[in-house]
Amino acid sequence: MSVREVSARDFSPRTLLGMTNSTQQQDDDPRPQPPVRPSDEDCCKGGCERCVFDLYEDALERYEADLEAWEERRKARRSAG
Numbered sequence: 001m002s003v004r005e006v007s008a009r010d011f012s013p014r015t016l017l018g019m020t021n022s023t024q025q026q027d028d029d030p031r032p033q034p035p036v037r038p039s040d041e042d043c044c045k046g047g048c049e050r051c052v053f054d055l056y057e058d059a060l061e062r063y064e065a066d067l068e069a070w071e072e073r074r075k076a077r078r079s080a081g
Contacts, residue, residue, distance in 0.1 A: 029073065032066040035059035 038052040 029070065032063055032070055034063050 035056055038056050042052045
């Protein structure tokens with residue numbers, strides 16, 4: 001079994017969260033999706049400064065903020081509509 005190099009690109013917001021441009025129309029503003037948690041096998045257990053689980057936690061924090069913003073946009077649209 002070989003271990004694949006993991007980079008920050010693998011955990012970018014666009015890759016993990018399916019981010020959308022905030023200027024897109026309401027109908028094109030899907031709910032943000034949570035990042036996929038890395039499996040235990042994704043960690044090389046080499047004591048990396050930025051482990052895949054650290055990158056996942058960063059992505060999870062971005063997801064939570066994006067979800068909150070999405071919910072606010074949705075609430076504002078309902079009030080205006």
